[in-house]
Amino acid sequence: MEYIRVQSIEDPNFAAMHELMSSIFPPEEVLAFELWREPIADPDIHVYVAVYEGNVVGATEYRYYPDLRVAMTDFTIIGVMGLGVGRYLYMQRSLDLQRLQSESGTESIGMFAEIYRPQAVSSYKFGNVLPMHPAVRREVLSHLGYQKLDITYVHPSWDHEGRAVAELDLGFLPADETRQWLSAGLISKFLKQYYSALPKKPREWQEMISELDGGDEIKLLPL
Template structure:
């Protein structure tokens, strides 16, 4: 299996990856095809695909924020079961992020991820891809060391219409699993940076950020 980076929408592998995105995620989570041009060309955004026998069988997007010394897993898609795609992507991603942190002369403090809560939202079939079942994904991320940040979370829709998307938790995988809280200012700064690309922010998101700005820390809970 090969781990190939995509840096252009003209890369034939990108079209295959985009089909996976549309198959697995609901429309409000998928950026339009043409709008991927700039993100793919951004050196700070890492988009890789797992290629098995010439076929894109998985993909992951993530980034490392040097100033904050944290990572963010934008998404991970396992397109085929039974060939170890999940472990392959997780291992390759961890090694890449570790290298980026070392270039920054630091040990990465941890990594954010948005995780669907199937106990609140049960209408995400994820294209019928069994490894992407939200109950399975939640347990896998728990095994990896992610914890849930204890506050009501929404994010702006990637359809650029300014609506609030709920039904997810913002989670964090601390370098030290015994860590029980995270600085609220770090969370707010990260979210402001991450969603700066979206011009329309829903009122619920703005209020959430204001509440984070007023806190000192947020509790980390088991998923």
């Protein structure tokens, strides 16, 4: 298996990845093909595909914010079962994040991830690959050490329509497993930076950010 970075929508691997993504995630969670042109060329956005025998069988996107000392896993896609795609992506991503920390002279305090609540998305079809089912993914992330932040979480839809997507929790994987909270200010700064590419923000998102700006510490709870 190969771990290959994708930095252009002209790359055939991107078309295969976008098709895979569109077959798994709800439409409001998938940025339109052409709208990827600029972000995928951003050197700070890391999009990699797992290629097996010439086929894209998985993908992951992540980024690291040295100023905040946090990472974000945008998505992980497992396209086929029985090849160890999930483990492969996890290990390769971990090694690359270690490199990014070393190059920036920083040490990460942890990694964010948006995690679906299975009971809230029962009407959605998450592809035909069992590992991508929200209940399975949530349990895997729990095994890895992810917890959820004690906030009512929403995010702007990626279809640029500015709708509030509320079927997820904001998760965090602390580097120190004894950590029990995260600064509300840090969460706010991260979310403002992460969603700066989306011009339309729903009222619910703005209210959530206002509460974080006025808050202190946010508890980390079990998934």
